[in-house]
Amino acid sequence: EVQLVQSRAEVKKPGESLKIACEASGYNFLNFWILWVRQVPGQGLEWMGVISPRDSDTRYSPSFQGQVTISVDKSTNSAFLQWNSLNASHTAVYYCARQAIQYDLTAGFDPWGQGTLVTVSS
């Protein structure tokens, strides 16, 4: 079974750093791009960026470029989303998702991880 399992919820203070994880299983991790999506409570989905685990080719939305870092660790079949300095506007649920069809970035993303709630508060 293809699964993406995300790290637990985090509560951080402004200015702190954070790295959240998305561990994949049930398929060849190298062959499918991973997407990260932000969802502020009560709001819609925002496309943050995608990464190819095979060569770490990464594409960011201009809205998130420079604000976050997306990476992978092939040895653990994991993708990561990282912030160097958090602030209250980063409070949201973050989802990872796998490219639905191998080699086809246009065919959507499925399945999705369960989401990681990040709360930034002093």
Next chain:
Amino acid sequence: DIQMTQSPSTLSASVGDRVAITCRASQTLTNHLNWYQQRPGTAPKLLIYAASTLQSGVPARFSGSGSGAEYTLTISSLQPEDFATYYCQQSYSVPSSFGQGTKVEI
């Protein structure tokens, strides 16, 4: 970047109704349009990709149509588990983008 606009923002319906949600893009997408369902408190789920192809395991009451810059998700007979929020997503170019969502409520 491509802007995506869904209508309506909220849709009130009853079990058994036929409902349609529209997604308009700021430019042509050549059918690179996907639909997702998100039930409260859960992750989104891919329903349809390439405008009209049903993702494996998705009930046949869901269908997608459209071309150019305008696309439609239709649910032929609304079931209790279909009350959720639906999002379109353009995959024509990177960065990709989602519509603002359509909430289907009782």
